[in-house]
Amino acid sequence: MYHKNLQAHLECMECHTKYDITEVIFRCPKCNGLLDVRHNLEAIKKIPANQWKELFDQRLLTEFPFSSGVWGKKEWVLPQLKKENIVSMGEGHTPLIPLPKYAKELHLSELWIKQCGVSHTGSFKDLGMTVLVSHVKQLMETNNSIKAISCASTGDTSAALAAYAAYANIPVIIFLPQNKISLAQLIQPISNGAIVLSLETDFDGCMQIVQEITSDKEMGIYLANSMNPLRIEGQKTVGIEVIQQLRWNSPDWFIIPGGNLGNVSALVEGFVLLKETGIIDSIPRVAVAQSSKANPLYKSFLNQFKTFEPVKAQTTLASAIQIGNPVSFKRAKRALEISRGVVEEATEDELANMAAYLDRMGMFLDPHTAVAMVALQKLKNKDIIKNNESVVIISTAHGLKFTEFKVNYHKNQLNEVQAKYANSPIILPPDSEKIKEIIRQKLL
Numbered sequence: 248m249y250h251k252n253l254q255a256h257l258e259c260m261e262c263h264t265k266y267d268i269t270e271v272i273f274r275c276p277k278c279n280g281l282l283d284v285r286h287n288l289e290a291i292k293k294i295p296a297n298q299w300k301e302l303f304d305q306r307l308l309t310e311f312p313f314s315s316g317v318w319g320k321k322e323w324v325l326p327q328l329k330k331e332n333i334v335s336m337g338e339g340h341t342p343l344i345p346l347p348k349y350a351k352e353l354h355l356s357e358l359w360i361k362q363c364g365v366s367h368t369g370s371f372k373d374l375g376m377t378v379l380v381s382h383v384k385q386l387m388e389t390n391n392s393i394k395a396i397s398c399a400s401t402g403d404t405s406a407a408l409a410a411y412a413a414y415a416n417i418p419v420i421i422f423l424p425q426n427k428i429s430l431a432q433l434i435q436p437i438s439n440g441a442i443v444l445s446l447e448t449d450f451d452g453c454m455q456i457v458q459e460i461t462s463d464k465e466m467g468i469y470l471a472n473s474m475n476p477l478r479i480e481g482q483k484t485v486g487i488e489v490i491q492q493l494r495w496n497s498p499d500w501f502i503i504p505g506g507n508l509g510n511v512s513a514l515v516e517g518f519v520l521l522k523e524t525g526i527i528d529s530i531p532r533v534a535v536a537q538s539s540k541a542n543p544l545y546k547s548f549l550n551q552f553k554t555f556e557p558v559k560a561q562t563t564l565a566s567a568i569q570i571g572n573p574v575s576f577k578r579a580k581r582a583l584e585i586s587r588g589v590v591e592e593a594t595e596d597e598l599a600n601m602a603a604y605l606d607r608m609g610m611f612l613d614p615h616t617a618v619a620m621v622a623l624q625k626l627k628n629k630d631i632i633k634n635n636e637s638v639v640i641i642s643t644a645h646g647l648k649f650t651e652f653k654v655n656y657h658k659n660q661l662n663e664v665q666a667k668y669a670n671s672p673i674i675l676p677p678d679s680e681k682i683k684e685i686i687r688q689k690l691l
């Protein structure tokens with residue numbers, strides 16, 4: 248009912264040239280700048296905040312596909328998309344879990360974890376991929392030069408792309424750095440029938456190759472990396488959804504792990520729409536958390552973003568953010584300026600022990616979410632996050648994707664990690680008296 252004047256287009260971040268949303272371009276043809284999807288803000292603002300809130304709340308219980316957390320906000324995501332081209336597998340509406348015990352330890356008023364990993368392919372990437380694959384499905388109605396979709400990945404992006412494209416019957420080509428992703432992540436695109444190319448390089452090397460291959464128009468391969476702003480449109484619903492889950496109230500802080508840095512810009516894009524429509528009064532502050540083994544944004548932040556130097560990403564347990572040359576650096580810088588943002592880093596020992604500590608409170612954290620939790624602790628210790636402030640941690644993936652990390656932690660076999668909370672199984676004969684004795688000792 249609101250579709251009439253709502254239109255989105257592509258716009259260059261650098262020279263602000265506008266392009267039609269149906270153009271198959273991944274950077275500005277004029278200046279090579281990154282592209283944004285831009286909405287008709289005036290048309291969106293004509294509808295009062297209360298009506299938007301009512302519509303979005305109503306759709307929590309509506310029919311598929313508008314019951315999806317992404318497509319329930321279709322007018323803010325991709326208004327021109329036809330309903331029949333929506334490729335949805337029920338993404339979004341993930342749990343927002345309070346952590347009262349840990350909030351108390353840190354003297355925060357409230358702390359929540361947004362479990363984006365509770366999703367079809369087990370990570371937040373489903374939010375962006377439903378939009379990208381739907382858009383490509385619509386493009387393919389009129390553009391027969393597109394033959395396949397492709398991405399370079401540290402694991403979660405390829406899993407999401409392979410699943411959504413298989414669901415829509417579109418061929419997929421995946422570029423993975425050999426031996427640098429978890430087994431669970433590797434088996435996902437293989438199972439979904441993608442063409443999986445395992446390259447003898449790191450993620451940054453794969454990213455370079457996929458950009459070269461997709462820029463060759465004759466190949467007809469559409470780029471699905473987060474350089475493509477369509478992904479950001481879906482990912483931005485995560486912050487909107489959190490604020491909706493808090494009955495349209497905003498916490499003081501969001502903390503999000505950062506690798507290729509599309510996610511932080513997506514988060515802030517969502518807040519900007521909430522602010523423009525008057526749903527929230529001010530934009531919450533955002534912290535990006537990086538692994539100290541792959542921390543180019545952190546280094547740039549220490550220098551007030553005056554310079555940006557890519558780094559050679561070293562091996563880290565937080566493998567999904569093992570990225571030294573993030574393609575969305577400029578978007579992330581803009582997002583951190585809008586949100587008075589900060590950047591923090593975590594070592595291997597810090598992230599592994601943090602995951603184990605919170606797992607003992609019932610979590611099962613993936614290493615990247617643990618990086619965000621370490622950032623929270625450090626920012627609190629530095630008094631950047633104050634007593635009695637409220638914080639939401641964006642958990643990007645399901646811990647079950649990283650069982651090798653957990654197993655090796657509890658065997659105390661991780662490099663550079665002294666496992667403080669290792670919990671080994673106790674091997675005993677089937678003798679109930681002996682077993683009772685051990686249980687008594689353990690429960691003391």
Ligand SMILES: [Zn+2]
Nearest residue numbers: 259262275278
């Ligand atoms: Zn441009």
